[in-house]
Amino acid sequence: MARWHEVAAELRTAITTGVYAPGTKIPKEEQLEERYGVSRTTVRRAVAQLASEGLLQPVRRGGTTVRQQPPRQSLTLDLQAHRDELGYYFGQAVQALRAVQPPTVTEGPCPPDVAAVLGLTSGDPVVIRDRVMGDPTTGRVIQLATSYLPTDLAASTVLAEADTGPGGIYDRMEADLGWGALQWAGTISARAATPTESALLDLDPGVPVLCVIRTTIASSGAAADRVVEVNVTRRDASRFEVGYPITRHQ
Structure with a gap:
């Protein structure tokens, strides 16, 4: 094990056991150098590792503090599609969210993971619909939502327009394009955030x-049995978690 891994492991233990409480500063770099008998580079690599794990937070001209872990809001795993006056929504936690920035619609290459689901080849063109959703009162961004649609189905249709009208793209698919009653399936994962x-x-x-x-x-219709959209929503994983009920098997 590299020395910086050892230093990171000892600091991690000190943080998780409460030696360094949330919101407090860890010792200065020169103090850590002396304590562990290592170089400044080794200390900085160890601290950078713990910052990448979300345990430490560098403060400009203020040292490094133990990151406060905010309470998480539970997103109950919902297995039903709901509907209100604005159209379909998926889960009670998102019903109140509204667009806090104008939506954007572009055409670009399909990401590799999405291409496999859409039955496309990585890099094939898709219509990309981006929405920034949040609290309509405060304007705080809570969720990013991106829809990927095959160009052979969506390009030059209402699905490629910024404003798709009441009910959004799902009403257009069902009522206007004749694709029948839509069906949905979902998965949950986590990944590193992009800079954006x-x-x-x-x-x-x-x-x-x-x-x-x-x-x-x-x-039904021209798109019968095809995956016509992949929607990817992203939230702050330090503030949200997925909850689900557990029942006893008969």
């Missing part, structure tokens, strides 16, 4: 995003 996601969601260094990936399948 970190900025929009105001993430602390090292905090990943919680991803909910939803696929939309058409039931």
Whole structure:
């Protein structure tokens, strides 16, 4: 094990056992050098590792503090599609969210993980719909939502327009394009945040995003049995968690 790994491990233990409480500063670099008998470079690599894990937070001209871990809001795993006057929504926790920035619609290459779900080749063009969602009162960004749609189905249709009208793209698919009653399936994962996601969601260094990936399948018409959309929503993984009920098997 490299020496900086050992220093990081000892600091990590001190943080998790409460020796260094949330919001307090860890010793200065020169103090850590003396304590562990290592170089400044070794100390900085160890501290950078713990910052990437979300345990430490460098403060400009103020040393390094133990990151405060905010309480998490539970997103109950919802297995139903709901509907209100604005259209479909998925989960009670997102019903109140509204766009806090104008949505953008572009055409670009499909990401490799999404291409596999859409039955495309990585890099194939797709219509990309981006929405920044948040609290309509405070304007705080809470969720980023991106929809990927195959160009052979969506390009030059209402699905490629910024304003798709009442009910959004799902009403257009069902009512206007004749794709029948839509079906959905979802998965949950996490990954490192991109610089853009970190900025929009105001993430602390090292905090990943919680991803909910939803696929939309058409039931009839020209798109029958095809995945017509992959929607990827991202949230601050330090503030949100997924909850679900557990029942006793009969």
